[in-house]
Amino acid sequence: IIAALADRTVIKANGQDLSYVTVELKDAHGCTNPRAENNLQFTITGPGSIAGVGNADPQSTESFQQPHRRAFKGKCLVIIKSNNKPGTITLHISGNGLKSADVQVRVEQ
Numbered sequence: 001i002i003a004a005l006a007d008r009t010v011i012k013a014n015g016q017d018l019s020y021v022t023v024e025l026k027d028a029h030g031c032t033n034p035r036a037e038n039n040l041q042f043t044i045t046g047p048g049s050i051a052g053v054g055n056a057d058p059q060s061t062e063s064f065q066q067p068h069r070r071a072f073k074g075k076c077l078v079i080i081k082s083n084n085k086p087g088t089i090t091l092h093i094s095g096n097g098l099k100s101a102d103v104q105v106r107v108e109q
Helices: none
Strands: 002-006 011-012 016-023 040-043 047-053 069-070 075-082 087-095 101-108
Touching: 002 047, 002 101, 011 069, 011 075, 016 040, 016 101, 040 075, 047 069, 069 101, 075 087
Parallel strands: 011 101
Antiparallel strands: 002 016, 016 075, 040 069, 040 087, 047 075, 087 101
16 A cells, blocks of 8 residues: 655745655555565656655665655655646556555645
């Protein structure tokens, strides 16, 4: 199960504001699976972009700028950046064999 939570669900339409989305891979009981290392894909729609992705793995050589990341100990992070227009950003998270998840962040003037 993919679970995702944004630290801020409302950000400013100034082209600089950020929301940090924590992504966790959970088992059927809702506990984070520390052995999960699934490759996750991120798609964004709305007035924003992905500023970066990470997983805290000190040995990872994956790019911080690509819209995908391997989970490390069941977790990864996606940073969403606003643009200059108001609206709703939707981050779609998917992975092979996993039910996808969406997170919405509102962008206001």
